[in-house]
Amino acid sequence: MDRTIAQNISSKRRTVLKSFIALAGCGSAELSLVRYAEAKATKTIPPKEKLALNKAIQGTVLWRGDADYENARGAAVYRENKPKRFPEVIVLAESDRDVMAAVRFARDNHLKVGRRSGGHSWTSPHIRGGAMLIDLSRMQDVTIDAPNQTLWTNPGVVGSRINAELNPLGLIIPTAHHPTVGIGGFVMCGGFGWNSRLWGNGSEHILAIDVVNAEGELIRADETQNSDYLWAARGAGSGFFGVVTRIQLRAHPLPPVMKASVYTYTADVLEDLFTWARNLVPQVPPYMELVIVSTAHDPKTGAWAPVRLTVAALALTDTEEQADQALALLETCPVVSKATFRLVGKKTNLDERYTSGYAADPKGNRFGCDNMYTNASAEELVPKLRKLFTDLPSPRSHVFWLNWGPQRKWPDMALSVQADVFLGAYSIWTDPAQDEAMEKWPVEQMNHLSSLSVGGQMNDENMLAHSQSYLSPHASQRLEALRAKYDPKGVFLSYLVAATAV
Numbered sequence: 001m002d003r004t005i006a007q008n009i010s011s012k013r014r015t016v017l018k019s020f021i022a023l024a025g026c027g028s029a030e031l032s033l034v035r036y037a038e039a040k041a042t043k044t045i046p047p048k049e050k051l052a053l054n055k056a057i058q059g060t061v062l063w064r065g066d067a068d069y070e071n072a073r074g075a076a077v078y079r080e081n082k083p084k085r086f087p088e089v090i091v092l093a094e095s096d097r098d099v100m101a102a103v104r105f106a107r108d109n110h111l112k113v114g115r116r117s118g119g120h121s122w123t124s125p126h127i128r129g130g131a132m133l134i135d136l137s138r139m140q141d142v143t144i145d146a147p148n149q150t151l152w153t154n155p156g157v158v159g160s161r162i163n164a165e166l167n168p169l170g171l172i173i174p175t176a177h178h179p180t181v182g183i184g185g186f187v188m189c190g191g192f193g194w195n196s197r198l199w200g201n202g203s204e205h206i207l208a209i210d211v212v213n214a215e216g217e218l219i220r221a222d223e224t225q226n227s228d229y230l231w232a233a234r235g236a237g238s239g240f241f242g243v244v245t246r247i248q249l250r251a252h253p254l255p256p257v258m259k260a261s262v263y264t265y266t267a268d269v270l271e272d273l274f275t276w277a278r279n280l281v282p283q284v285p286p287y288m289e290l291v292i293v294s295t296a297h298d299p300k301t302g303a304w305a306p307v308r309l310t311v312a313a314l315a316l317t318d319t320e321e322q323a324d325q326a327l328a329l330l331e332t333c334p335v336v337s338k339a340t341f342r343l344v345g346k347k348t349n350l351d352e353r354y355t356s357g358y359a360a361d362p363k364g365n366r367f368g369c370d371n372m373y374t375n376a377s378a379e380e381l382v383p384k385l386r387k388l389f390t391d392l393p394s395p396r397s398h399v400f401w402l403n404w405g406p407q408r409k410w411p412d413m414a415l416s417v418q419a420d421v422f423l424g425a426y427s428i429w430t431d432p433a434q435d436e437a438m439e440k441w442p443v444e445q446m447n448h449l450s451s452l453s454v455g456g457q458m459n460d461e462n463m464l465a466h467s468q469s470y471l472s473p474h475a476s477q478r479l480e481a482l483r484a485k486y487d488p489k490g491v492f493l494s495y496l497v498a499a500t501a502v
């Protein structure tokens with residue numbers, strides 16, 4: 001560790017926060033790790049100052065110890081295994097003005113600022129001890145400009161609501177497959193959504209943002225003004241140096257055809273299945289999503305059942321022929337005759353897709369998550385997959401293979417790590433006594449495959465427990481330079497790693 005940093009962290013002046021960054025290679029020579037750490041803050045805000053904030057905010061201000069504080073802290077996190085980290089104050093903002101007043105207060109009182117849109121991040125980087133949490137979930141405006149195929153939305157709006165408003169106008173945007181994920185975190189972390197392999201991930205859909213900066217000023221950022229903010233908003237996730245209060249997104253004409261196929265296999269054919277899937281990557285058309293998910297629960301009772309490997313594909317196309325042709329690729333699997341269930345080319349719609357997304361990760365559960373991207377060949381990768389896909393820690397837990405390649409060239413933006421295949425491990429449980437083991441499980445699975453990883457995907461990040469690259473070296477360096485320029489005093493919280501998990 002850098003000596004100056006170490007001295008700062010061990011300094012007796014614990015109220016002085018110091019951030020540091022270490023750039024270190026990991027797994028791939030082309031990628032580097034961005035790590036941020038902030039020393040623990042102990043805050044005592046005098047009652048007079050507290051009153052001043054309460055008066056300045058039109059929405060609700062909840063100080064630690066207030067009656068509704070714990071409800072608001074819990075509601076800011078989707079999962080039931082709420083972090084044991086306690087912000088000093090939660091501001092439930094109702095307007096840009098609230099956000100500006102809150103940031104100015106935080107700056108003047110040396111509170112770091114965390115931001116919550118939909119609260120679905122798996123490790124909740126916005127919940128940090130001694131900090132201010134600005135919760136944007138009460139701001140719920142969506143304004144659609146149908147002729148120009150664009151819209152403005154507050155970041156706390158859930159993706160499914162935006163599509164519910166767009167679809168009758170013949171438009172669609174990529175959102176998370178789960179209906180209650182906030183559009184803010186989804187697009188700022190990258191975002192793999194509907195037709196993202198064709199249209200681009202969520203970040204590529206951001207045209208402009210309104211941001212409250214470190215001085216508490218509201219600014220607009222687009223390609224022509226404050227464009228550094230736009231560059232960072234497209235993929236920096238929790239490393240972004242501002243509070244985004246409004247996002248302008250590009251929409252697409254709603255494809256007239258949406259068809260899905262599902263094939264289920266037993267684990268006996270696992271190696272044949274994944275060898276086929278890995279070698280198929282170059283042929284998968286961009287308008288088809290292809291995933292393989294392992295699960296081990298009885299869909300009716302939720303009890304343990306033998307592991308099933310489900311190959312699921314969704315095609316969003318202009319014609320039925322195009323969809324059928326794409327879905328026919330699933331028939332090329334060499335073990336297709338062994339499928340225990342087959343649903344081929346079923347017409348579907350977004351409502352059904354969101355319902356199915358919700359069913360995989362329903363509210364009321366405790367969740368753990370980790371992920372990696374890999375370009376490993378079938379020969380390197382497949383021998384390592386049996387344990388990952390079959391050794392599930394609970395009936396509802398699942399492991400996810402997403403066909404991401406052939407990779408598109410991305411525009412210059414903070415989002416900068418991708419590979420042919422995405423692997424995600426998700427533990428799901430309800431008993432708090434299992435928290436430690438269940439939270440560890442996804443990380444252990446990814447560590448087992450780390451030699452084949454080229455880095456991680458920001459949306460499903462677990463930097464708290466797993467150090468890997470989430471940005472390219474170029475993007476890491478540029479992001480850090482921008483943060484130093486636009487937030488020199490470190491008003492905004494950055495990535496949540498073990499050292500910052502207060």
Ligand SMILES: Cc1cc2nc3c(=O)[nH]c(=O)nc-3n(C[C@H](O)[C@H](O)[C@H](O)COP(=O)(O)OP(=O)(O)OC[C@H]3O[C@@H](n4cnc5c(N)ncnc54)[C@H](O)[C@@H]3O)c2cc1C
Nearest residue numbers: 117118119120121126176177178182185186191192238244
């Ligand atoms: C059940 C479930 C299903 C999911 N499905 C998908 C999927 O299909 N595809 C996919 O790509 N991802 C998916 N995700 C991951 C999800 O996209 C990310 O966790 C995303 O960050 C969540 O966005 P949010 O707004 O709900 O979360 P939040 O937790 O509110 O935001 C995430 C982080 O982004 C930063 N941030 C949020 N809002 C702002 C803001 N206004 N200004 C500045 N910084 C901000 C904060 O640091 C915050 O901690 C899923 C997650 C869950 C829990």
